[in-house]
């Protein structure tokens with residue numbers, strides 16, 4: 001067990017945490033919502049957020065540790081999805097070799113109908129969930145640099161603990177660790193799980209059963225009839241095709257959900273728009289070109305990053321959304337916030 005080294009002290013009426021050995025000081029800020037330290041402390045990214053409630057982990061979700069969680073997944077992939085134990089053990093780690101067989105067909109056809117109906121794809125969603133969105137660590141908690149932690153912290157800062165039954169839709173939820181974490185962290189919320197891939201859905205339903213969580217609704221169709229307080233999308237919006245070969249477009253698909261967000265509600269998203277252009281050519285479900293409100297965008301081969309996030313964001317602004325995270329944006333009242341790994345947070 002780690003020994004506590006930081007203790008509260010008050011010096012000349014100002015509250016700090018002080019390190020017992022080094023005597024270093026971190027000043028409390030914004031009604032004790034943050035600890036500020038070092039020369040960069042005025043930048044929201046470098047503040048330490050103090051959570052109202054603990055972040056869920058394997059123990060609180062599944063009553064087990066990291067190895068126990070992997071065993072739970074192994075049982076599901078073997079007993080419910082029909083993979084062999086050997087296949088699971090070779091493919092639950094980063095860059096699963098089983099996906100090699102999907103790349104040629106995907107790059108040739110860009111056919112989402114085929115891709116999201118393969119059971120192998122459920123190992124891609126596992127990979128995305130564990131190593132990208134949640135970055136679950138061996139210690140049993142998601143990494144503090146994960147987009148999921150950023151989203152949970154954003155929801156806390158935006159007052160979701162105080163809302164009466166907020167409705168939160170998790171778009172393209174994959175195996176649904178994000179849905180489970182949000183539902184566990186905000187027991188006052190109803191979380192809507194939305195996913196196409198039948199095998200990932202099976203994994204999620206088993207995890208949901210084991211977790212005992214009751215505040216998640218598994219959507220049966222693409223539509224949600226409820227008014228929503230928040231829509232989150234982790235590695236989601238870049239997956240929506242158009243009728244044109246190798247051209248994707250989040251809109252108008254996303255509008256169905258954005259239109260359900262109440263005035264003052266939020267849209268939170270994070271996506272690796274650039275992963276299509278990595279040297280390994282091992283990205284599934286993304287496109288080389290995207291359209292946003294009928295304007296087409298491609299990556300300039302001489303530039304490091306694709307222009308998709310900015311164009312996507314402009315379309316959000318056009319739809320009446322404003323950016324909430326970041327030093328220059330709305331913030332939440334007087335509290336400006338920003339998390340190192342995103343996600344981007346918008347208010348309607």
Ligand SMILES: C[S@@+](CC[C@H](N)C(=O)[O-])C[C@H]1O[C@@H](n2cnc3c(N)ncnc32)[C@H](O)[C@@H]1O
Nearest residue numbers: 125128129133172173174195196197234235239
């Ligand atoms: C890269 S995964 C992200 C999963 C999860 N959000 C995460 O971050 O771990 C993208 C997911 O989108 C799902 N998907 C693609 N198109 C969809 C659609 N139209 N409706 C719902 N899910 C969709 C895929 O099946 C896949 O599970």
